[in-house]
Amino acid sequence: MAAVFLKTVTLQTIKTEQNCLRRCLGEHMVQKVALAQLPLVASAPTLSERIHAKAFSTVGDTQDERKKRKKNETDFSNIGRKISERIIHLFDEKGNDLGNLHRADVIRLMDERDLRLVQRKPSTGPPEYQLMTGTQIHEERLRLREREKARPKTGPALTKELTFSSNIGQHDLDTKSKQIQQWIEKNYKVQVTIKKAKNVEEPENKMEELFNQILQTMPGIATFSSRPQPVKGGKAVTCVFRHLSKKEETAYRETQEIREGNPMSKEKGKDRESDILHQ
Structure with missing residues (x-):
């Protein structure tokens, strides 16, 4: 009886171990198959991955290069032998019209004459090109640069500010007047504030006379944009100088011609000049 019981327990133990071994081997095989299949399944790119890829895309770079190239094509510079059009309208270095030529003929002329x-x-259609020497290109660039500098600046005039005391010495006043004139000539407005000197007896119109003295150093150049007026409870006086307009400059020159050419009109010219400078 004991032998039968012992045999039964042994068989049950062997069966249990086999089941455990089979279960473990099955799980291992499932994991192995799943890992083997993972590379075959491509996951959809996330939003961050798409944005990252777009940041390194060459599409935007290509568009920027195309815009830059288009801008450079309109600049005044030697384009070398890279002629994008097949037929162009050509002028020689003397400005003579050579008509429409094939780019191969144009390159041949460049080589023969050593031109740019x-x-x-x-x-235009076809686009216009010109053969030029290096010296001609340099001179043309200088001319365009000077024309750009001479072009009037658009927008409101900027304002410079200057403050000093009413007991200023003549030398210092002359220095500040020159500084104001330099700003005016650069089309700045200049706001000047003169503070009343402390513990000094001065005429009531002392500061206004200083403004007029400054203005007289810039005849035909500047005028008052705003008349002198007291500020800070009467402790200071301020005004703004500006450049004369074209119309005012013309009127000033006419006044000067009247004064120099006709002595009888001297008084009339003086009144007209006063009106221009103090309007």
Whole structure:
């Protein structure tokens, strides 16, 4: 009886161990198969991955390069032998019209005459080009640069500020007057504030006379944009100087011509000049 019981327990133990071994081997095989199949399944890119990829895309770079190239084509510079159009309208270095030529013929002329090619009117059809020497290109660039500097600046005039005391010495006043004139000539407005000197007896119109003295150093250049007026409870006086307009400059020159050419009109010219400078 005991032998039968012992045999039964042994068989049950062997069966249990086999079941455990089979279960463990099954789980291992499932994991192995799943891992083997993972590379075959591509996950959809996330939003952050798409944004990251877009940041390194060459599409935007290509567009920027195209815009930059288009801008450079309109600049006044030697384009070398890279002529994008097949047929162009060409002028020689003396301005003579050579008509429409194939780019191969243009390159041949450049080599024969040792000249550079400059694009002049890219919007025409065919676009206009001109053969030029290096010296001509340099001179043309200087001319365009000077014309750009001479072009009037748009927008409101900026304002400079200057403050000093009413007991200023003549030398210092002359220095400040020159500084004001330099700003005016650069089309700045200049706000000048003169503070009343402390513990000093001065005429009531002392500060206004100083403003007029400054203005008289800039005849035909400046005028009052705003008349002198007291500020800070009468402890200071301020005004703004500005450059004369074109119309005012013309009127001033006419007044000067009247004064120099006709002694009988001297008084009339003086009144007109006073009106221009103090309006």
